[in-house]
Amino acid sequence: MMDNTLPSQNAGLAALEAQLAEDLSLLELPAKSWVPRRQHEGEEVRDVVVIGAGMCGLTATAKLVLSGIDNIVTYDAAPEGQEGPWVTFARMETLRSPKILTGPALGLPRLTFRAWFVAQWGQAAWDALDKIPKNQWMDYLVWYRKALDLPVKNDVRMTSLEQEGDLIAVTVEGAETGRILTRRLVLATGRSGLGGTYVPEMIRTIDPRFWAHSADDIDFDALKGKRIAVIGAGASAMDNAATALEAGAGSVDMLIRRKEMPRINKMTGIGSYGVVQGMHRLPDLWKWKFFDYTARTQTPPPRNSTLRVSRHENARFFLDCGLESMAVEQNELVIETTQGEMRFDFLIAATGFVNDFDGRAEFANFAPFIRRWKDGRETPEMGRPRASLSDAPDLGPDFEFREREPGSCPMLAHIHCFNDAAMLTHGKVSGDIPAVSAGAERLVQGIAASLFAEDVETHFKNLQAYDTPELQGDEWVDATPSLHEGASV
Ligand SMILES: Cc1cc2nc3c(=O)[nH]c(=O)nc-3n(C[C@H](O)[C@H](O)[C@H](O)COP(=O)(O)OP(=O)(O)OC[C@H]3O[C@@H](n4cnc5c(N)ncnc54)[C@H](O)[C@@H]3O)c2cc1C
Structure with a gap:
């Protein structure tokens, strides 16, 4: 770099x-x-x-x-x-x-x-x-x-x-x-x-001391030594996880609902002048098909952002890990997931807008x-x-x-x-x-x-009012009178 x-x-x-x-x-x-x-x-x-x-x-x-x-x-x-x-x-x-x-x-x-x-x-x-x-x-x-x-x-x-x-x-x-x-x-x-930022209802009901959205102003120094959960698998999930790890978080667990990480950046792959100029003129159904498909297949996080997380030994990736319920118990965030109960000090919701x-x-x-x-x-x-x-x-x-x-x-x-x-x-x-x-x-x-x-109307009035001549009137001689004169001889 x-x-x-x-x-x-x-x-x-x-x-x-x-x-x-x-x-x-x-x-x-x-x-x-x-x-x-x-x-x-x-x-x-x-x-x-x-x-x-x-x-x-x-x-x-x-x-x-x-x-x-x-x-x-x-x-x-x-x-x-x-x-x-x-x-x-x-x-x-x-x-x-x-x-x-x-x-x-x-x-x-x-x-x-x-x-x-x-x-x-x-x-x-x-x-x-x-x-x-x-x-x-x-x-x-x-x-x-x-x-x-x-x-x-x-x-x-x-x-x-x-x-x-x-x-x-x-x-x-x-x-x-x-x-x-x-x-x-x-x-x-x-x-x-x-x-605004999107935060699932289950998280919003929790005391805000225990969570933040990835676009919030987060005090990462305060996360030193803490157990952090990051929800999501997009670019922001990785960037926030990496920042927490670099700031000295005790552990960072990525809780990812999908069974597989998305790996292919589909829309970037077909980027062209045609896409830029043509998409907005497509019939509705085609527009929908493109964006529904990319929403379904999802955009992967960048490779370097993912490596920035995974190079830390205290980072773990939990795939196929959906959230079922969440509560605060004795100053701990207790999350029931499809993989069982997990306990954290703080959660970052990288859940978009x-x-x-x-x-x-x-x-x-x-x-x-x-x-x-x-x-x-x-x-x-x-x-x-x-x-x-x-x-x-x-x-x-x-x-x-x-x-x-x-x-x-x-x-x-x-x-x-x-x-x-x-x-x-x-x-x-x-x-x-x-x-x-x-x-x-x-x-x-x-x-x-x-x-x-x-x-x-103003532009038309301006057209009518415009009177700066391009021709001065001395650029040609009108032949018509001499023609008439000739005709009368
Ligand atoms: C973390 C992150 C990384 C990204 N990385 C890339 C990338 O690598 N490549 C890429 O192509 N795209 C990237 N994007 C997507 C996109 O390029 C950026 O979101 C980009 O900032 C979009 O520009 P924008 O002008 O639409 O919005 P913004 O840059 O967010 O600007 C919007 C501005 O509006 C102002 N504003 C909002 N409401 C009001 C109001 N009521 N009154 C006055 N001001 C207001 C805000 O203060 C803000 O400055 C990234 C996005 C994010 C969030």
Whole structure:
């Protein structure tokens, strides 16, 4: 692994930024600002507000700005440089993704992770790099935002949404407090941003001193010498188990319901331009088949994360080990499993996330109207309902929410769900690194088209009013009079 502590070559980075500026200039980017400004009762109206400045929010913001939609602002509740999971609850050493992915670069070579890396540490270091250290990915995202001078405000949480005429009123709290009016809203709020962490009911009833979700802020030092159970077999299960072991946990038992560990990363295996551009146009049944199959076969944890656990002698893997009941007895967590009774001091539930708009106060005004796949998209041919898919929002072609009852909340058409929850409708273009640029392009094309259509009268008036001549009138001589003259002779 590359030594992440090597000082970067700032001269190289400055040169890269100059090249990026040159590339943007050659491509005439950012495009000229073109959306007519609006006011509402004397208040400024934004064209777009983006909530979330993680990878998806930054890519969407960049694409908006480059497309000449620049009266926008992006808010993130996290402090600058701590957006998303990378330096908070992501406990892996490196990304799972291969280093060559171009991710958020939007087709601009100088905006890639590779360009950023080589500019600072050189080609030999790039060749030697195996996977990208997770903190370094965060550093790259911080640079990306600065290099494009994106309008991001940190430490600002969106706390509620309301309709205000044909606009959306966004209430924010934190470093900025108040209400912002916007014509379009993009929710780039990440995996937990439309719902929350998923914890099985059996665990939720236990005193919270005895358990945490893998995305919680866990005090691993307090787990020194303790007996830990980790529920799950995904990447986060391994990363949390490894972190506990490295922090000196007495033992870590992985309790895995499946008889076999999933071994094949199916969707990655068929990744292609066709999948990226074609999935969202497939009939519902095909979309369902792809994602139901991958949910069933499951994504394996990365090999290096699994080895990071299994190299510890005090780590054990219990497969075919389902949870039957759980209780706290004399300061011990007693778990009845399909393999018998087990006793622990602490449990980490690496059990994923859910889409549950109803559970989030900030969506209270819109959640009841949001159409999900279970509201009529599912058909008997899709087989057994699967909650993780059935609860997914049933989105339109531009990631916009749709109404459960037509006419009940037209404003939903102006709220775009650019996060993991869009996967069933749009494919994996708004959550993971590989196709985030394609997702942002689809999103911004849709927003641009709908803003243009909404302002069509203004654009037509502008067409009529435009009076800058290209021809001065002295470029030609009208032959018609001489023709007439000839005819009369
Ligand atoms: C541990 C972990 C490891 C991963 N590793 C990989 C990998 O190797 N390769 C890969 O392709 N993908 C990976 N992923 C998946 C995916 O790339 C990441 O989840 C990525 O962070 C998604 O970006 P995002 O912008 O959608 O969400 P996030 O990065 O989570 O950003 C969402 C942002 O929204 C903000 N936010 C949410 N609600 C509000 C609100 N109400 N007001 C203001 N701000 C708000 C949050 O503060 C957050 O910063 C990983 C995911 C996790 C959890």
